[in-house]
Amino acid sequence: MAISDFDLVLFGGTGDLAMRKLLPALYARDRARDLVPSARIVCIGRDNKTNEEFLQIVEQNSKPHISSATMDADVWQRFCGRIQYVSLNAKEPATYQNLVAALRNDPAISHVFYLATPPTLFSMICDNLSQAGLATPNARVVLEKPLGHDLESAKDINAQVGRYFSESQIFRIDHYLGKEAVQNLLALRFGNVLFEPLWRREWISDVQITIAEELGVGGRFDYYDTSGALRDMLQNHLLQLLCIVAMEPPVSNSADSVRDEKLKVLRSLKRFTPATLAMNVVRGQYRAGHVNGVAVPGYRKEEDANPDSRTETFVAVKAEIDTWRWAGVPFYLRTGKRMADSLAEIVVRFKSVPHSIFAQSNATPNCLVIRLQPDEGLHMNLMAKTPGDGMRLKPVELELDFREKFKTPRMEAYERLLLDVLRGQLTLFMRSDELEAAWEWVEPILEHWDQEESDPIPYSAGTWGPAAASALIGRDGLQWREEA
Ligand code: BG6
Numbered sequence: 001m002a003i004s005d006f007d008l009v010l011f012g013g014t015g016d017l018a019m020r021k022l023l024p025a026l027y028a029r030d031r032a033r034d035l036v037p038s039a040r041i042v043c044i045g046r047d048n049k050t051n052e053e054f055l056q057i058v059e060q061n062s063k064p065h066i067s068s069a070t071m072d073a074d075v076w077q078r079f080c081g082r083i084q085y086v087s088l089n090a091k092e093p094a095t096y097q098n099l100v101a102a103l104r105n106d107p108a109i110s111h112v113f114y115l116a117t118p119p120t121l122f123s124m125i126c127d128n129l130s131q132a133g134l135a136t137p138n139a140r141v142v143l144e145k146p147l148g149h150d151l152e153s154a155k156d157i158n159a160q161v162g163r164y165f166s167e168s169q170i171f172r173i174d175h176y177l178g179k180e181a182v183q184n185l186l187a188l189r190f191g192n193v194l195f196e197p198l199w200r201r202e203w204i205s206d207v208q209i210t211i212a213e214e215l216g217v218g219g220r221f222d223y224y225d226t227s228g229a230l231r232d233m234l235q236n237h238l239l240q241l242l243c244i245v246a247m248e249p250p251v252s253n254s255a256d257s258v259r260d261e262k263l264k265v266l267r268s269l270k271r272f273t274p275a276t277l278a279m280n281v282v283r284g285q286y287r288a289g290h291v292n293g294v295a296v297p298g299y300r301k302e303e304d305a306n307p308d309s310r311t312e313t314f315v316a317v318k319a320e321i322d323t324w325r326w327a328g329v330p331f332y333l334r335t336g337k338r339m340a341d342s343l344a345e346i347v348v349r350f351k352s353v354p355h356s357i358f359a360q361s362n363a364t365p366n367c368l369v370i371r372l373q374p375d376e377g378l379h380m381n382l383m384a385k386t387p388g389d390g391m392r393l394k395p396v397e398l399e400l401d402f403r404e405k406f407k408t409p410r411m412e413a414y415e416r417l418l419l420d421v422l423r424g425q426l427t428l429f430m431r432s433d434e435l436e437a438a439w440e441w442v443e444p445i446l447e448h449w450d451q452e453e454s455d456p457i458p459y460s461a462g463t464w465g466p467a468a469a470s471a472l473i474g475r476d477g478l479q480w481r482e483e484a
Helices: 016-031 051-061 073-082 093-102 119-131 151-162 180-190 221-225 228-246 255-268 274-280 413-423 432-451 467-474
Strands: 006-011 040-045 083-087 110-115 140-143 170-172 204-212 281-287 289-291 294-296 314-320 330-336 343-350 367-373 377-385 393-401 457-460
Touching: 006 016, 016 040, 016 051, 016 073, 016 413, 040 093, 051 083, 073 083, 083 093, 093 119, 110 119, 110 413, 119 140, 119 151, 140 151, 151 432, 170 413, 170 432, 180 228, 180 367, 204 228, 221 228, 228 255, 228 281, 228 314, 228 330, 228 343, 228 432, 255 432, 274 281, 274 314, 274 432, 281 432, 281 467, 314 467, 330 467
Parallel strands: 006 040, 006 110, 040 083, 110 140, 140 170, 204 330, 281 457
Antiparallel strands: 204 343, 281 314, 289 294, 314 330, 343 367, 367 377, 377 393
16 A cells, blocks of 8 residues: 655654664665655654754664665665754643644645653643644554553553544554564464464464563663563563464454454453462563673663662463463463573464374474564474384474565564554554553553562573473473473
8 A cells, every 4th residue: 555645753753762763664665665755754852953963863873773785875865855853842832833833734644643752751742742733633643662551551541642543543563563474473374274273272282472582681771670571571562472373363454353353362361360370470580691602790780770670581471361262272471681592483382193093102293383583484393204114203394484485675573564654554553452451461460579579580691581480381291492
């Protein structure tokens, strides 16, 4: 679908996200000729700066995040020509007049307000946009995570932003939904007949979803310490992946068809009680260790760290979905910083054959691995006969590497999501009820941790997290894939 002319306003236009992700993503789409020549990017900052001064900052802080292979001097010049810096204090209504003056006032031009700011500013910015006459039915607003700190604050954001913008104008970002491999999971599930008949409790024994990072939180301590792995990764990215794995086939790819199905999954997640929490949730915090052979400090010794912090940098959860399709199938979710490897993957393990006709008893059950990062691919484990005399079976892997298969250039998650915002396509964005349902499910965990007196379990940097996470899955006679 073509993109019509727009003025895209980046609140937080001088910030890290704008420099590292948003401007490089827009450059890439400009290079691909997705942006009409007259489209403009208005970057908001508090300081008084000339456009030239701001472009210097973009040159220094954003350009290095664009791969040199895609850097084209003419396109860069064209791209910079679209950028206009506007000084505005989000808390000062009068300064919104600077924005009014900068925007083109033509109903054919969409105004998109991207709020890459702390969520505490969302409501105030929307109030002030409205007072300045900018919250028109034609406008769109994009909300960057964290979308709240708990259920109450998430509801508050929804209510405040909802005073000025209707649901069809609000784009809540979860960048995992923009990843190529997540799109591919939809294609795998709903573009093939092969998996759907097996995609249920009768044939699937368990599902593991892991997002592991080697990175620590150096440099982001202030933000991370008020968040932790549960809020930063599990409440959003991991639950969104779980929804895509577990949802019923939507009627179409339209926004509400997909979001209705995801919502049902979130609402069917079994609620934790204080008794089930202790058994099914593990939180950890990294200590000093070695990642890729390099010594790294523990979480409490990071730059500007609180030496007594009780924030978790690792969380593992055994979740269950109370539906006919999934009853009794455990979904193990885990994420952590400073882990042994950087990877994101979904592992779907099938049940053993119901009856083996072979004497050999060690048949490995089939397993489908959907790899999101670092490479995008599919691995499927099958049993095959080893060549030669006798009937000896051995697990073999079918491998599909998407980069090998499709040589076409990749799109970063933010490129795809920004294009969708500009097109007004909401499928890959969370609806307000989804956001609240996800918070509702994690809320008992947060409350439990608040009341708990013990610290998160320490784990050494460069490992797969606390031993309790292996025990969590071990109790069911299983292992995390990397530990098997
Ligand atoms: C962000 C989190 O949402 O996702 C970060 O705030 C995390 O802490 C990042 O590092 C991971 O995203 P990706 O795309 O690098 O896996």
